[in-house]
Amino acid sequence: MHDEANxxxxxxxxxxxxxxxxxxxxxxxxxxxxxxWHDYLCTETFFIVCEMPN
Structure with a gap:
């Protein structure tokens, strides 16, 4: 998570x-x-999944 959330x-x-x-x-x-899930290079382009607030 970009914001280091749990x-x-x-x-x-x-x-x-x-x-x-x-x-x-x-x-x-x-x-x-x-x-x-697999970890991967961030330089590749794929479809994304977004985090939604509660």
């Missing part, structure tokens, strides 16, 4: 986050059967 839901894929390239600070949902 997050109550996580869905990391097995072995993630792993910072494989040394600078993976963003998240993608790569396993669409389970919407599992």
């Amino acid at each position: 997050v109550s839901y996580y869905n990391w894929a097995s072995g993630q986050p792993n910072n494989y390239r040394g600078d993976e600070r963003c998240v993608i949902a790569e396993d669409f059967s389970q919407w599992a």
Whole structure:
């Protein structure tokens, strides 16, 4: 979260986050059967998910 808020839901894929390239600070949902998360480079462009206030 950009504002360092506490997050109550996580869905990391097995072995993630792993910072494989040394600078993976963003998240993608790569396993669409389970919407599992992977850390990824922030220089890539993908669809986004927005945080909504309560």
